[in-house]
Amino acid sequence: MSSAGSTYWAEYDGLQWAKHQLLESYLEAWFPIMATRNGRILYIDSHAGRGRHETGHRGSPILALELLLNHSNRERILSNAQCQFIFFESNPENLALLREEVSALGGLPNRIKVTVLGGDYESA
Numbered sequence: 405m406s407s408a409g410s411t412y413w414a415e416y417d418g419l420q421w422a423k424h425q426l427l428e429s430y431l432e433a434w435f436p437i438m439a440t441r442n443g444r445i446l447y448i449d450s451h452a453g454r455g456r457h458e459t460g461h462r463g464s465p466i467l468a469l470e471l472l473l474n475h476s477n478r479e480r481i482l483s484n485a486q487c488q489f490i491f492f493e494s495n496p497e498n499l500a501l502l503r504e505e506v507s508a509l510g511g512l513p514n515r516i517k518v519t520v521l522g523g524d525y526e527s528a
């Protein structure tokens with residue numbers, strides 16, 4: 405797998421699909437649960453990637469953000485907790501594309517904050 409290069413992003417295979425299905429079911433259930441227990445949810449994606457495959461399929465950062473934005477309990481989640489998303493991406497090309505994808509979401513609710521950081525997640 406060329407995770408930083410273009411090959412990875414040119415396709416959307418079964419493994420990528422399965423990983424995102426798991427993430428989706430996990431966050432669907434856990435965003436509301438975490439919001440009842442903490443005033444702040446911190447969601448970190450250490451290997452965020454481009455945010456979207458060339459096939460149009462969403463990558464993990466956009467999937468997580470859209471899941472919260474479209475969650476049936478969104479208002480309750482956001483009234484209980486501020487949701488801070490931090491996305492790390494070390495590849496400059498991927499980073500620029502990710503920033504475009506996040507911007508394309510438009511204005512976000514006040515209680516959702518997104519920070520996209522370049523460089524190595526571990527050093528940061």
Ligand SMILES: C[S@@+](CC[C@H](N)C(=O)[O-])C[C@H]1O[C@@H](n2cnc3c(N)ncnc32)[C@H](O)[C@@H]1O
Nearest residue numbers: 407408451452453463464492493494495524525
């Ligand atoms: C498999 S892809 C990410 C897929 C993404 N999580 C998704 O599900 O859509 C891995 C990404 O991590 C980035 N990456 C690799 N090592 C990294 C590091 N140490 N810190 C931050 N990003 C890293 C690569 O440039 C690549 O874009």
